[in-house]
Amino acid sequence: MPGNGKLHYLMNKKHLLELKNVSVSFSPGIYAIKNVSVSIKPCAITSVIGASGAGKSTLLRSINRMHELYPNIKLSGEISLDGKNIMEMKPIEVRRRIGMVFQMPNPFPAMNIYQNVLSGYKLNKIYLSKAEKDEIVEKSLQDVALWDEVKNSLNKSALSLTVGQQQRLCIARTLALQPEFLLMDDPTSSIDPICTNRIEELMYRLKDNHTIIVVAHNLSQASRISDYAMYLEKGELVEYDISNVMFVAPKDKRTERYITEQIE
Amino acid sequence: MKDKVLKIMLFCSAVVLLLLMAGILYALISQSIPAFKHFGFFQFISSTEWNQIEGQEQYGALSFITGTILTSLLALIISIPFSVSLSFLIGELFVGKKIAFWINSFLNILAGIPPIILGIWGYYSLRPLLISLNIGHHGYGIFSAAILLSLMIIPYSTSISTTFFALVPMKLKESAYSLGATRFEVIRNISIPYIKKCLIAAHVFALGKVMGETIAVTMIIGNINYIPSKITDTGNTLASVILNQFETISDLKFSALFAIALLLFIITAVINLMARYMIRRVVL
Numbered sequence: 050m051p052g053n054g055k056l057h058y059l060m061n062k063k064h065l066l067e068l069k070n071v072s073v074s075f076s077p078g079i080y081a082i083k084n085v086s087v088s089i090k091p092c093a094i095t096s097v098i099g100a101s102g103a104g105k106s107t108l109l110r111s112i113n114r115m116h117e118l119y120p121n122i123k124l125s126g127e128i129s130l131d132g133k134n135i136m137e138m139k140p141i142e143v144r145r146r147i148g149m150v151f152q153m154p155n156p157f158p159a160m161n162i163y164q165n166v167l168s169g170y171k172l173n174k175i176y177l178s179k180a181e182k183d184e185i186v187e188k189s190l191q192d193v194a195l196w197d198e199v200k201n202s203l204n205k206s207a208l209s210l211t212v213g214q215q216q217r218l219c220i221a222r223t224l225a226l227q228p229e230f231l232l233m234d235d236p237t238s239s240i241d242p243i244c245t246n247r248i249e250e251l252m253y254r255l256k257d258n259h260t261i262i263v264v265a266h267n268l269s270q271a272s273r274i275s276d277y278a279m280y281l282e283k284g285e286l287v288e289y290d291i292s293n294v295m296f297v298a299p300k301d302k303r304t305e306r307y308i309t310e311q312i313e
Numbered sequence: 314m315k316d317k318v319l320k321i322m323l324f325c326s327a328v329v330l331l332l333l334m335a336g337i338l339y340a341l342i343s344q345s346i347p348a349f350k351h352f353g354f355f356q357f358i359s360s361t362e363w364n365q366i367e368g369q370e371q372y373g374a375l376s377f378i379t380g381t382i383l384t385s386l387l388a389l390i391i392s393i394p395f396s397v398s399l400s401f402l403i404g405e406l407f408v409g410k411k412i413a414f415w416i417n418s419f420l421n422i423l424a425g426i427p428p429i430i431l432g433i434w435g436y437y438s439l440r441p442l443l444i445s446l447n448i449g450h451h452g453y454g455i456f457s458a459a460i461l462l463s464l465m466i467i468p469y470s471t472s473i474s475t476t477f478f479a480l481v482p483m484k485l486k487e488s489a490y491s492l493g494a495t496r497f498e499v500i501r502n503i504s505i506p507y508i509k510k511c512l513i514a515a516h517v518f519a520l521g522k523v524m525g526e527t528i529a530v531t532m533i534i535g536n537i538n539y540i541p542s543k544i545t546d547t548g549n550t551l552a553s554v555i556l557n558q559f560e561t562i563s564d565l566k567f568s569a570l571f572a573i574a575l576l577l578f579i580i581t582a583v584i585n586l587m588a589r590y591m592i593r594r595v596v597l
């Protein structure tokens with residue numbers, strides 16, 4: 050079973066993320082996800098697959114409480130973190146423990162590279178000494194394998210980086226806050242193969258002490274990186290299993306059809 | 314057929330407008346020439362003399378240029394906290410809510426108040442208040458005028474600034490929220506820096522709008538022809554001196570007033586162009 054090597058870590062931090070009958074609708078009666086119940090495996094990578102419009106982004110975003118920014122979105126059901134309903138926690142606590150990486154890199158344009166890495170601290174008004182800042186910046190950029198490329202241009206605008214570098218910067222910015230969970234919505238969609246490789250390697254390293262849920266760019270990425278997989282269709286969670294099992298021998302007809310289509 | 318008529322009409326009105334503009338500019342320039350010839354352009358704009366005694370006539374615009382710049386800048390400084398917070402309330406915090414509608418309506422009413430009414434209010438209500446606070450000379454002065462001007466700036470700069478809040482990409486705000494920021498932290502650290510230049514441009518725009526404002530300012534600025542040394546001093550602006558001194562029989566003074574009008578025209582035109590350029594640069 051994946052993730053077992055970090056039992057020690059798991060005993061200190063529980064890393065339990067559970068969804069119970071979660072439904073999300075953008076307009077009354079129309080559901081983007083319907084009755085999704087799942088218990089995410091800690092310190093492992095779970096990939097989410099499904100056709101466009103299946104509700105993958107919606108699922109990830111609701112775990113981060115992004116839906117609250119839009120008054121028209123209604124969420125029902127319960128999402129719990131270590132047994133506590135996240136809706137009853139402070140949004141800041143939820144979002145700091147559960148970091149999110151978006152499909153398109155979106156570094157803050159008014160900040161330089163250094164400031165972007167620390168933006169989470171700035172936004173949360175957490176004051177750090179210069180030494181602490183330097184350490185966090187170096188460590189976070191090392192984590193995403195960007196340090197060597199940018200260490201001499203930390204005060205350059207983040208927009209001067211290539212798209213792939215920007216995406217790694219955005220991951221670094223999320224990692225800097227030391228979240229326990231990472232939600233990644235197709236993080237490699239705008240990135241070349243070499244960079245994609247880097248990010249996949251990074252995820253592989255991170256799962257030692259992070260629980261990652263990633264919307265995979267395609268089936269082969271999902272099978273390369275994930276320990277578990279969820280297949281969504283029309284807002285329903287059709288199948289959830291160890292990814293190698295699911296990709297080789299899906300239990301549901303719908304999953305089988307999707308996988309066959311993707312392979313062709 | 315109808316299209317043709319419409320085209321001709323559009324064309325004609327454009328031509329008329331251009332001719333009108335050219336006419337105004339021509340009048341301003343040709344009437345100012347005697348003053349510029351008599352005193353010299355640089356002497357005229359750098360002198361603070363204003364002597365109307367026959368035979369010793371001396372006219373210079375510097376007091377009024379400084380008066381205009383001081384009142385406008387001060388008005389701008391007073392108005393910025395209000396317009397930025399109001400535009401933030403309407404454009405961000407209460408966007409789409411009833412209260413935004415009410416604030417907006419209130420601002421529209423404020424924008425529509427004729428300056429003479431603000432002037433009367435300034436004269437009879439604001440001045441006594443300033444006197445009791447011991448500001449200005451009997452409540453007259455640069456500061457008093459700036460308060461009235463800021464009341465005229467606020468509706469404009471607010472309504473322009475409001476539209477800019479909508480320009481902040483939702484993606485950026487989402488990323489900030491995903492890092493645990495609260496609403497106010499997002500506004501302070503993401504939205505405002507993103508539209509900072511737009512906000513500045515909006516205020517420069519509003520500044521150009523009120524620089525030539527005359528009636529209300531003339532009623533309360535004190536109309537003294539010297540360079541004010543502090544903001545509570547009395548003074549005069551380019552616009553108020555024209556209103557004050559326009560009844561004149563002296564040809565030279567007449568020309569000097571036209572020269573002042575020309576200066577005001579140039580300053581407002583430059584500021585308007587600057588604001589447009591700034592907005593275009595950041596928006597496009």
Ligand SMILES: Nc1ncnc2c1ncn2[C@@H]1O[C@H](COP(=O)(O)OP(=O)(O)OP(=O)(O)O)[C@@H](O)[C@H]1O
Binds near residue numbers: 080099103104
């Ligand atoms: N802001 C929105 N307003 C209304 N409906 C929306 C909105 N965002 C998403 N939806 C709808 O919700 C459903 C799920 O969308 P979602 O973005 O979660 O799909 P997805 O699986 O992430 O698709 P993709 O692979 O294209 O990213 C779709 O039917 C979509 O039309």
Ligand SMILES: [Mg+2]
Binds near residue numbers: 106107
């Ligand atoms: Mg999506």
